[in-house]
Amino acid sequence: MNRTPKKYVLVMETILAIIVAIYILFPFYMVCVNSAKNTTAITNDPVGLAGASFQQLIINITGVINNTHFNFWRAFASSLIITVLSTGLLILFGSMAAWVISRNQSKKWAAFIYFTFIASMIIPFQVVMLPLVATFRDVGKFIGIPMIQSIPGIVFAYLGFGGAMTVFILVGFIKGIPYELEEAASIDGCAPEQIFFQIIFPLLKPVIMTVTILNGMWIWNDFLLPSMMLGLAGKNKTIPVAVQSFIGSYVTEWSMIMAAALLAIIPMIIFFLFGQKQIVQGMIDGAVKG
Amino acid sequence: MTTFSVGRRVTSFALLIAGIALLVFALVLDFLGLKFYIDLGNGNLDIRGAILVVGIILAIVGIYLFPTLKYHRTIVYGLFLFPLLATFLVTVIIPLFFGIGYSFTDWDGIRVRNVVGLENYVRMFRQPGFLWSILITFLFVFFNVILVNLIGFLLALLCTTKIKALGFFRASYFLPNLIGGIVLGYIWKFIFTSVLTNMLATKSMLSETPTAIAAIVIVYIWQYGGYIMLIYITGLTGVPADTLEAASIDGANPWQTLTKIKIPMIAPTITICTFLTLTSAFKQFDVNLAMTNGSGSIADFMGAYITNGTEMLALNIYSTAISQNQYALSQAKAVLFFIILAVVSIIQVRTSNKKEVTL
Numbered sequence: 001m002n003r004t005p006k007k008y009v010l011v012m013e014t015i016l017a018i019i020v021a022i023y024i025l026f027p028f029y030m031v032c033v034n035s036a037k038n039t040t041a042i043t044n045d046p047v048g049l050a051g052a053s054f055q056q057l058i059i060n061i062t063g064v065i066n067n068t069h070f071n072f073w074r075a076f077a078s079s080l081i082i083t084v085l086s087t088g089l090l091i092l093f094g095s096m097a098a099w100v101i102s103r104n105q106s107k108k109w110a111a112f113i114y115f116t117f118i119a120s121m122i123i124p125f126q127v128v129m130l131p132l133v134a135t136f137r138d139v140g141k142f143i144g145i146p147m148i149q150s151i152p153g154i155v156f157a158y159l160g161f162g163g164a165m166t167v168f169i170l171v172g173f174i175k176g177i178p179y180e181l182e183e184a185a186s187i188d189g190c191a192p193e194q195i196f197f198q199i200i201f202p203l204l205k206p207v208i209m210t211v212t213i214l215n216g217m218w219i220w221n222d223f224l225l226p227s228m229m230l231g232l233a234g235k236n237k238t239i240p241v242a243v244q245s246f247i248g249s250y251v252t253e254w255s256m257i258m259a260a261a262l263l264a265i266i267p268m269i270i271f272f273l274f275g276q277k278q279i280v281q282g283m284i285d286g287a288v289k290g
Numbered sequence: 291m292t293t294f295s296v297g298r299r300v301t302s303f304a305l306l307i308a309g310i311a312l313l314v315f316a317l318v319l320d321f322l323g324l325k326f327y328i329d330l331g332n333g334n335l336d337i338r339g340a341i342l343v344v345g346i347i348l349a350i351v352g353i354y355l356f357p358t359l360k361y362h363r364t365i366v367y368g369l370f371l372f373p374l375l376a377t378f379l380v381t382v383i384i385p386l387f388f389g390i391g392y393s394f395t396d397w398d399g400i401r402v403r404n405v406v407g408l409e410n411y412v413r414m415f416r417q418p419g420f421l422w423s424i425l426i427t428f429l430f431v432f433f434n435v436i437l438v439n440l441i442g443f444l445l446a447l448l449c450t451t452k453i454k455a456l457g458f459f460r461a462s463y464f465l466p467n468l469i470g471g472i473v474l475g476y477i478w479k480f481i482f483t484s485v486l487t488n489m490l491a492t493k494s495m496l497s498e499t500p501t502a503i504a505a506i507v508i509v510y511i512w513q514y515g516g517y518i519m520l521i522y523i524t525g526l527t528g529v530p531a532d533t534l535e536a537a538s539i540d541g542a543n544p545w546q547t548l549t550k551i552k553i554p555m556i557a558p559t560i561t562i563c564t565f566l567t568l569t570s571a572f573k574q575f576d577v578n579l580a581m582t583n584g585s586g587s588i589a590d591f592m593g594a595y596i597t598n599g600t601e602m603l604a605l606n607i608y609s610t611a612i613s614q615n616q617y618a619l620s621q622a623k624a625v626l627f628f629i630i631l632a633v634v635s636i637i638q639v640r641t642s643n644k645k646e647v648t649l
Contacts, residue, residue: 014453020445021462024512027477028465030485046485089373096370104367113375120382122635124573126607127624130617131388132381134399139380142320144338160381163374192366221470223576224608240472244580247476254480264473272468276461280520283467287521287566 031265035060035258042254060259067256069249072263075242082151082226082238083219086158090166090215091208093159098170099196103182105175114171117164125161129228132157136229149234157229162215169214169286173207174200213275213282220268239264294357302355309349316342393622399615410622418594420623423606426503427572430602434571438511439563442518447548449519450526460523463516471513475580478509482581499586499599506600509577514570518563525559526552558642565638572631575604584609603627 033052034042038059041051065072097113104110133148136157140147147153177200185195223240230236232245243264247257272279316338350372353365393410395402414420449460466474482505483494495501529552537547553560578584578600586599598606607627611620 010451010453013448013451017448017453017459020448021459024466024516025462027474027481027512030481031477034480042484046480046488093373093377097374100367100370113371116383117378120378122628122632123382123386124604124624124627124631126573126604127389127621127628128382128385130399130611130621130624131385131392135380135385135388143342144316144320145340145343156377157381159374159377160379163378164382167374192363193370196370217468221468223470223472223579240470240576243476244472247580254484257476257480261473261477265469268468269465272461272465279468280460280464283464283517284520284524287517287562288524 028265031258031261034254035262037255039253039255046254056255057259060255061263064246064256064259064263067246070242070246070260071237072242075237075239076267078151078230078236079220079238082154082158083216085151085155086162086219087212087215089155089159090162091211094163094166094211095170095174095201095204095208096196097163098167098174099200101167102171102174103179114167117167120164121168125224129224133228148229149231149236151236154226154229157225158215158219161225162218166211166215169211170204170207173204177203209278210282210285213279214286217279217283239267298355299357302352302357304352305348305355306352309345309347309352312341312345313349314345316345389621390625392618393625395618397618397621399611399617406618410619411626414619414623414626418592419596419598419601420606422588422591422596423598423601423603426600427603430503430507430574431568431571433507434510434514435564435567437507438514438518438567438571439560441511441515442563443522445515445519446522446526449523460520463519465516466513467517469513471576472580474513475509475577478505478512478577479581496582499588502582502586502600506574506577506581509581510571510574513577514567518567521563521566522556522559525556529555561638561642565634565642568634568638569631572627572634573604574602575608578602578605579608603630 030046033049034046036052036054036057038051038056041056045051064070101110101114105114136147136153140150140153145152147156181199182195185199186192190198220238221240222238223244226238226241227244230238230241232241232248237245243260246260319338319341350369354369356362356365358365392402394405394407396404396406445463449456449463453459479496482496486492487494495505533551533555534547537551542550582600584598584601584605586597586601588596588599598609601609603623604627607620607623610623611617
């Protein structure tokens with residue numbers, strides 16, 4: 001392999017890496033420190049630890065949690081339900097559709113559906129968001145289930161928007177599964193739906209990880225779609241929408257904003273600490289295959 | 291082959307009929323404007339929607355159990371495709387066609403009164419504020435793509451050296467990418483307006499339009515650099531070790547190894563990263579909204595005084611509809627945005643196809 005680099009080069013590289021790390025982690029430090037200060041302490045010294053206390057942190061956090069615009073626990077529950085439901089259904093329906101598409105590749109209709117899905121990935125959300133809300137309002141009135149400001153409605157929308165990417169990644173994977181496997185099962189008298197659920201679906205495990213992470217991170221952090229579908233003043237809000245509605249409503253006190261930011265980033269950081277390897281791998285696979 | 295039992299036939303037909311009946315019942319209620327209530331004691335519950343959903347489920351199970359061997363596979367295929375295609379149609383395709391259609395009318399978010407032809411398109415190009423948005427969006431995209439890729443690549447080089455605690459550095463560089471744009475936009479707004487002013491005793495970067503745009507670029511690099519770094523690391527570790535060894539035996543210095551071997555060998559990765567940053571920078575919205583909400587004044591742009599100095603395209607489209615209530619105009623701008631992104635994507639597909647041929 002490479003020659004061992006000279007020692008001073010290694011030292012320089014380490015120093016550089018540390019400086020970059022400090023720069024990147026600095027905002028996180030700012031959030032932690034300043035959510036434990038009151039407004040005067042922030043004005044006097046926003047950088048140091050002076051004025052930060054555990055009591056003040058509790059005061060700020062409870063203030064944010066109980067704020068009617070933020071309503072942290074409710075927002076957290078909404079975010080969790082929406083993310084888990086949308087991601088789970090995307091995997092189920094996405095892999096079902098991807099399997100049908102990749103097993104009928106030579107047929108015109110399957111190629112057409114696949115092409116439409118891929119082409120739709122370039123559609124920016126902005127071009128559909130206004131008619132989407134109008135359509136959902138009308139559809140909701142028509143079928144008697146509210147589709148805007150409702151969790152079923154937004155999950156439905158995420159299925160529509162996440163479907164293309166999910167199918168694209170899954171089709172790429174399913175193509176690699178040998179068809180002989182299905183033929184053998186078919187000869188043994190396996191019905192097509194059994195072939196899918198008992199043979200193909202379990203084989204999708206690694207790629208389902210990728211799809212879960214890509215969709216989960218996108219849906220958890222998404223702002224524009226939930227802000228249009230749920231509304232900044234609606235009763236169900238995801239965390240990013242709650243943050244915007246909270247800060248946009250009345251708050252100019254940085255201590256409260258930092259406490260809100262702290263609450264908003266903690267779930268993601270915890271998630272990252274537990275699944276770091278999978279998240280990093282999922283994000284890379286998503287970029288390289290997408 | 292097996293024949294179907296009487297039980298299965300009866301179940302299938304019964305479910306189908308019941309499902310369709312419920313479906314029709316729910317729709318008839320809707321057309322007649324009736325509500326179907328259950329009295330819960332403390333209030334009435336409209337179960338029209340529930341009837342509809344139960345009807346659809348029963349009909350689907352009925353179709354699934356349909357006693358046919360010949361068409362069973364086709365039925366399964368259809369049922370497997372149905373959920374995703376239905377949601378896709380309702381959320382993407384129908385709104386897309388409506389959206390393009392609305393851009394030629396005076397749609398106000400609820401109803402269309404007149405068809406106005408190209409009036410919205412003409413109007414948007416007469417708005418100096420909108421032209422300014424296009425201009426700074428392109429500037430922003432240009433600087434972002436170059437800087438994010440450069441910094442991501444340099445970080446990747448740093449993270450493929452032999453320094454200790456590489457895992458920690460990689461993870462911390464990637465960390466900002468986990469946080470949504472709204473939250474980190476506010477965090478950085480705080481840093482620019484309160485922390486840096488305090489530390490450096492200068493005025494806030496966000497108070498002047500050019501520096502505010504630079505601030506958004508900085509935040510964007512901070513958010514995206516680590517992600518792009520990860521992709522470059524994957525590319526760099528894919529460079530075969532024996533090639534590098536051969537180069538080092540031939541006496542290549544690190545600079546030659548980098549420019550003559552590593553960079554040419556990760557050309558596909560560079561293409562991926564370029565287009566990834568390109569499309570995401572065009573769509574940049576959250577950070578823009580949280581940090582400046584588009585504010586910033588320009589004294590004289592095309593003879594007009596404009597107040598949306600830091601407002602990029604995506605945010606301009608949003609505020610045209612949401613703050614100014616001009617839905618049709620916003621829709622026309624969105625169609626232009628769509629065209630720009632489509633052109634970028636087509637160029638992307640072309641270049642990556644070419645790359646694959648030459649490799």
